[in-house]
Amino acid sequence: MKDSIILFISVIVMAFITPHLTAEENDPSGREIIMMVDNRPDGEDIKTTLHMTLINKRGRKRERTIVSYSKEYGKDTKSIMQFMKPADVKGVGFLSWEYDDQTKNDDRWLYLPALKKVRRIAGSSKNDYFMGTDFTYDDMGDRSVDEDEHTLLREEEIDGIKCWVVESVPKSDDDMYSKTIKWIRQDALIAHKVEYYDRQGALLKTLTTQDVRKHQGYWTILRMEMNNIQENHRTILEMEEVEYDLGISDNLFRVSNLEKGRLK
């Protein structure tokens, strides 16, 4: 079990959410486009069920289901989540208090029902894949805008959707990608498609977002698919039972709630 699942789930939920914005600027720069995507506001809180389907080259499927609650505290976020499937990790829970202040480490706790014990955990590599999926932690958006150089390549209509095409090249040599190319929807400010290139410059993965719609006033991606071209393996992420602005109690984001075994 990964220790940084909580980071992944938090950013994955945020990645699914996008506000009702319109891009009024003409010809913004690549960095400005990514800033608009990065700064998009969202609801005060959200409850969702996230379903993941992993499909290998022989068509064999594996599934994960996670229930998640998140709440904004200014620029900070608290999240709590629990695995519902598969059976061997059912009941595993995570709690995170994430801080906007970059000098402050996030607080994270992991609950393992077999051990009946909550433990502090630390961050791990953003380049790690999450639970056998095709998504790294970095893929899901927890990446500072200025970690890459962004260049607007062109405007393009794809699948009938008007997009900006932005190339992002990591500034660090430690990154697992040599570059990414993103098709950013101009109407919703979310990526319609992303191509990931490995360090040798070969296409590694493609991400496509599907079933994007407004839900309770927020643009929401209800389905996305990451396809690993080189390994012929793909992961489908689906959001179910999305509810915004529920007025979730602060009491939910306590360590003691992890030990209850079921989020209430």
Next chain:
Amino acid sequence: MKRFSFAYHKQIQITCLFLYLFTASLNVIHAELYVSGFVDSYHAVRIKAPNDYLSSRTRLRTEAEYEADMTSWFVSSNLEHNEIVKSRSGLELREAYMDYHSDSWEFRVGRQIIIRGKADGVQITDIISPLDMTKFLARDYDDIRMPIDALKFRILGNSLDLELVWLPLFQAAILPSDDNPWAVKPDLPADRDITYEEPLAPEKRFNNSEFGARLSFYLSGIDFAFSGFHTWNDIPVFDQFETTDAGGDTIITVTPKHHRLTMFGLDVSKPIGDFVFRGEVGFFIGRRFEPEVIADRLFRRNSISSLMGLDYYPGNDWSVAAQINDQFTLSYDNRIKPDEHTLLATLNISKSFLRSTLKLSSGFYYGINLQDGFNRTSADYALTDELHLVCGVDWFDGSEGMYAQYRDNSEFWIKCKYSF
């Protein structure tokens, strides 16, 4: 634990098995009834001749939870067939408790497992649920912890919890019985007559009950907790003395004894970058120690057990955890059998491969004083999300000490586990 033999309760067991299988197959009977569990089959072969089986058992674990508003009920049981340790076969009630919870407080009453502290695989302040030493440490750690009958009350805050625990009846740790290849006897002269008496357990009286408290803080950047527990030592100390019979022969009488014990503890956990520092210390009042020579009786001393640990998460699916533990006997006397300082080091390393379907892990316990140790190395492969095949080696080494006494029990093992 509540354990019944096949011979006398076969009909009950069959009925229970039917009910368990029926409810398990439904998965969810009612909107608020949840059933889960697993079936596992575990077999271990001694590495040394005669390569006999040290373990061969199959088990059905069923867990059912029912929720209604602010109340919930939980029942967990094992139905086991054990071919090597026959006394372990049967239906075992593992946990059965009721929870009542509000936003600011909750209580749990019934048979439950209570785990505390920050140490992994080493007991310091985590002394409420006793150990099941049926197979020493050579199995999953969650199988080693035993449930106890208890009332637990908690006051809940956003950054702190106060927990009060009362155990009306003492429950001793389970030690390997004579039909178990993991049974050990005290190290006594082979040329003497030895009489083993029944363990002296505390009487079932109110003033023999156990109770304790724990105040836990969960703050930004650090967790810490203060705890206290008035208890009995779960693993008996062997009181030995010599007598001479009418014929002039010397007889050694061995009496396992439990004694009152009071513990005050502190534990702390602090993440620093990719590391998590863990620390735990317990001050024990009234611990009993066995003597070096049989002529002496048990020594009563206070002691301090402390531990420092470091978890490292370097990424790429690696995980490393190291700990060092010191058990220090105060007012030490050279006639006491254990050393004044008893040091233990542990190391756990694991890595996942093949999209998290294969996990390799290795855990070491090393007794620094006597230079003996134990290693469990295993490979866990997920055939499906529900079905895991696990194999491994348990290796004991050394010439004397807690781990060395099992050096003939080093084993290969295989386990198949299906979760539902």
